[in-house]
Amino acid sequence: MSAHRLSVTEVLAGLVNIPSVNPSLVPSEGTGEAAIAEFACGWLNAHGATAWPEEAAPGRPNVVARIDGGDGPTVVLCAHLDTVGTAGMRIPPFEARVDEDRLYGRGAYDMKGSAAAIMVAMATLAAHHRGGQVMAALVADEEYASVGAFDFVRRHRADACIVTEPAEGDLVLAHKGFVWVEIVAVGRAAHGSRWDLGVSAIGKIGRVVAALEEFDRTELRRRVHPRVGPASLHCALVEGGTGLSTYASECRLKVERRTLPGETPDQVRDELETVVRNAGEDATVETFFSRDPLTCDPQARIVSCVRDAVTEVVGQKPRETGVAYWMDAAVFGAAGIPTVNYGPSGAGAHEAVEWVDVPSVARLADVLVAAVRRFCRR
Numbered sequence: 381m382s383a384h385r386l387s388v389t390e391v392l393a394g395l396v397n398i399p400s401v402n403p404s405l406v407p408s409e410g411t412g413e414a415a416i417a418e419f420a421c422g423w424l425n426a427h428g429a430t431a432w433p434e435e436a437a438p439g440r441p442n443v444v445a446r447i448d449g450g451d452g453p454t455v456v457l458c459a460h461l462d463t464v465g466t467a468g469m470r471i472p473p474f475e476a477r478v479d480e481d482r483l484y485g486r487g488a489y490d491m492k493g494s495a496a497a498i499m500v501a502m503a504t505l506a507a508h509h510r511g512g513q514v515m516a517a518l519v520a521d522e523e524y525a526s527v528g529a530f531d532f533v534r535r536h537r538a539d540a541c542i543v544t545e546p547a548e549g550d551l552v553l554a555h556k557g558f559v560w561v562e563i564v565a566v567g568r569a570a571h572g573s574r575w576d577l578g579v580s581a582i583g584k585i586g587r588v589v590a591a592l593e594e595f596d597r598t599e600l601r602r603r604v605h606p607r608v609g610p611a612s613l614h615c616a617l618v619e620g621g622t623g624l625s626t627y628a629s630e631c632r633l634k635v636e637r638r639t640l641p642g643e644t645p646d647q648v649r650d651e652l653e654t655v656v657r658n659a660g661e662d663a664t665v666e667t668f669f670s671r672d673p674l675t676c677d678p679q680a681r682i683v684s685c686v687r688d689a690v691t692e693v694v695g696q697k698p699r700e701t702g703v704a705y706w707m708d709a710a711v712f713g714a715a716g717i718p719t720v721n722y723g724p725s726g727a728g729a730h731e732a733v734e735w736v737d738v739p740s741v742a743r744l745a746d747v748l749v750a751a752v753r754r755f756c757r758r
């Protein structure tokens with residue numbers, strides 16, 4: 381076992397052993413990021429980087445670290461410190477256990493392995509780095525509202541970013557976004573016996589649901605992005621009516637639309653308005669939350685630096701892909717920072733048994749070091 385692997389294992393175990401369940405996501409067990417941030421800050425400062433906490437929200441710190449290599453570009457390495465909750469887990473969530481190549485615990489895979497790799501990479505780079513600034517962004521709250529990533533891009537400028545969400549060694553150049561839309565239909569309340577007066581808003585929404593499903597099947601699934609696949613929507617929540625013997629005066633439908641790079645929230649709303657109108661209904665359509673998709677130009681310098689670094693460390697070029705789920709990467713991308721994702725292997729994110737492959741974490745640390753050196757080489 382290499383010294384390198386020993387140190388990533390030790391750092392990763394340290395991170396897993398400190399609960400950092402997102403309190404916005406799971407109020408009953410949410411410990412937040414304060415304790416883990418203190419550990420990460422202390423470790424980075426003890427290993428040659430300059431690290432400090434930045435409050436993204438009250439009690440919700442990011443850990444930001446810097447290695448000053450003089451003039452040159454700034455590159456950011458990003459992982460999130462929060463995890464989902466532990467309900468239903470079949471292993472001790474906060475007692476890291478190593479078995480052969482696997483390290484088990486809540487967050488080991490999503491994504492404390494990546495945070496450990498960034499910390500070890502920062503320590504390695506701190507010993508000798510020239511030609512720019514390397515920053516670590518160990519952020520809060522990715523699992524809920526990404527207040528950590530948004531706070532980081534508000535405070536800091538950068539020329540490139542490598543996000544390290546688990547990706548099985550693929551180089552991720554795109555992911556989908558999503559838009560949450562509320563559709564509200566108004567009926568006419570009346571006593572249940574008064575078919576001559578009452579109009580059920582639920583009936584209206586029923587016809588809207590049918591039209592939306594048809595639109596999803598016949599239009600959205602044909603709209604395919606080469607890296608992330610088809611667009612889609614689903615009817616997620618519905619609420620309406622006040623009692624059995626009353627015609628429902630209002631019905632509210634919440635729809636989630638997963639978007640492709642290039643699609644905007646306004647375009648999504650306009651399209652759904654058209655679907656509702658074509659169904660002959662007069663429901664209102666409003667967007668109430670959205671997250672951008674990510675796309676990174678495959679010719680961008682950071683892409684070639686990570687691609688070459690992976691080839692050097694792993695011995696073969698990474699597969700270049702996109703993923704369907706949303707990541708913090710889009711927050712950096714939307715701030716104008718060319719951003720890619722490269723991360724370790726494992727399984728069980730948000731599930732009963734979570735583990736990360738330790739050699740893939742050690743490789744990630746090596747890839748980050750090699751990519752940063754390439755990026756800052758003039």
Ligand SMILES: [Zn+2]
Pocket residue numbers: 460490491522545
């Ligand atoms: Zn994650």
